[in-house]
Amino acid sequence: MGFHSLFARKLRAWRATVGAHGRMTQEAMADLLGVSVDAVGKYERSVSFIRGDLEHRLVERLGWSRADVLACREDWEGRQQGQGGGGYSMLGHDSLERFFDGSLRKAIQAGLTVADAEFGELPPDFAPDSDRFVPLYEATTGQWAIALKGDEIVAKWMLPFLLPEDETLFRKRTFRESSLSVDRLRRPIFPGQYFGYCPALVVRSGHEAVAPLLVSSFVASLEALARRDVVLSAIGTILVSPGGAQLCRDLGMVHLGQHAQFEAFGVWVLEGNQIASSIFGRKSAVLRRYYSAVFPA
Numbered sequence: 001m002g003f004h005s006l007f008a009r010k011l012r013a014w015r016a017t018v019g020a021h022g023r024m025t026q027e028a029m030a031d032l033l034g035v036s037v038d039a040v041g042k043y044e045r046s047v048s049f050i051r052g053d054l055e056h057r058l059v060e061r062l063g064w065s066r067a068d069v070l071a072c073r074e075d076w077e078g079r080q081q082g083q084g085g086g087g088y089s090m091l092g093h094d095s096l097e098r099f100f101d102g103s104l105r106k107a108i109q110a111g112l113t114v115a116d117a118e119f120g121e122l123p124p125d126f127a128p129d130s131d132r133f134v135p136l137y138e139a140t141t142g143q144w145a146i147a148l149k150g151d152e153i154v155a156k157w158m159l160p161f162l163l164p165e166d167e168t169l170f171r172k173r174t175f176r177e178s179s180l181s182v183d184r185l186r187r188p189i190f191p192g193q194y195f196g197y198c199p200a201l202v203v204r205s206g207h208e209a210v211a212p213l214l215v216s217s218f219v220a221s222l223e224a225l226a227r228r229d230v231v232l233s234a235i236g237t238i239l240v241s242p243g244g245a246q247l248c249r250d251l252g253m254v255h256l257g258q259h260a261q262f263e264a265f266g267v268w269v270l271e272g273n274q275i276a277s278s279i280f281g282r283k284s285a286v287l288r289r290y291y292s293a294v295f296p297a
Contacts, residue, residue: 005046006075006090006216012044013223014062017286033057046092049076063285071216088154088210090217091146099151107153108137111146114153115202119240123262125176126240128200132180136160139182142224144200145217147210154207155214159221159235161186161194170197170236173260173267177238191229193272193294198237201247219284222275226290232272239266252278 015024026044030037034057035050042048050058055073058064077087089095091107100106115128122128137144137158144158162170163186169175177199188194203211225231238259239245245266248255253268273295275281281288 004044004092005049005072006213006220007049007072008044008046009220009224010064010068010072010216011040013220013227013286014064015044016227017223017289032061049073065283067212068216068219068283071212074213075216088147088149088207088213090213091148095148095151099148104138105134107146108134111137111153111156111200111202114156114204115200118202118204122240125178125262126238126265132178133199135182136180136185139185142221145214145221147214147217149207149210153204155203155210156200157198157202157214157218158200159196159198159218161188162197162236164195166197167195167234167236170195170238170267171256171269173257175238176261188225188228188230193231193233196232196235198235201237201244203247215279215283219280219287222280223284223286226286231290231294232275234272235270235275237268239268250279 011029015026015029018024024032026037026040030040033040033050033054035054039048039050043050049072055069058069059066074087075089077089096102096104096107100110109130112128112130112133119128140158140160143160145156146153147155160180162175163184166175166179166184169179175197180199186194203214222232235253237244237248237253239248245255245268248266248268251270252274253270256267256269259265259267270278272291276288276291276295281291
């Protein structure tokens, strides 16, 4: 989960992957952007955001996309506006304190309530059951995010890593989310390839405008993993709502077929060798570089 601003996380992620010995200093970053070292420090501590007349340097000198810069600005403005603002923002320390009494568990449970309302009645094997999912969220900090508009949760994503035997079930289209538990998660402790399963990608109706910010938060998480040489062999999801198919296509995912036991649910996957050319790779030079190296054409 991103308690720091999206801009802070992306800037640190970029700086950590370039320069001498694979890491650029804050001094070198300041020279590159034409700002003071103190300014870079404030950016990375989420104290301030780059001046509007300098935003173009993020594109021209760091190679960021304009969509990334816009998402960072929207996230920053949403954080500054707080409860009275109309912008979107990602859940962070301030909003956790303000809206959820500082309780991560309350925020997680509120997100599950939103998912339950959006997906409607689901079979127990796929229902966002609080008893099962709250511990999963608590055990996978950094592998999920919640988007807000004011004090309202409007979107979220989650990406735990499956054990190899559960990946096999997924590809056979027989995997059930009811089998997910804390002791059946694969932890990204060591470098290597991991299979990411997305049990929750929720965008509430009427809040489609939050999508760029949500994608940027996901990209920032993948970048943080890539800096530790943790890459995804694939990203899989099982659609439980009809509207999700177009979203999966937009993300570059491939339809493996319908679930073997629940024929209304589609099984989709984005293979690791497609991530560099996917929307995630297009939004991040870091991901393009890492995934192109791990999965050469």
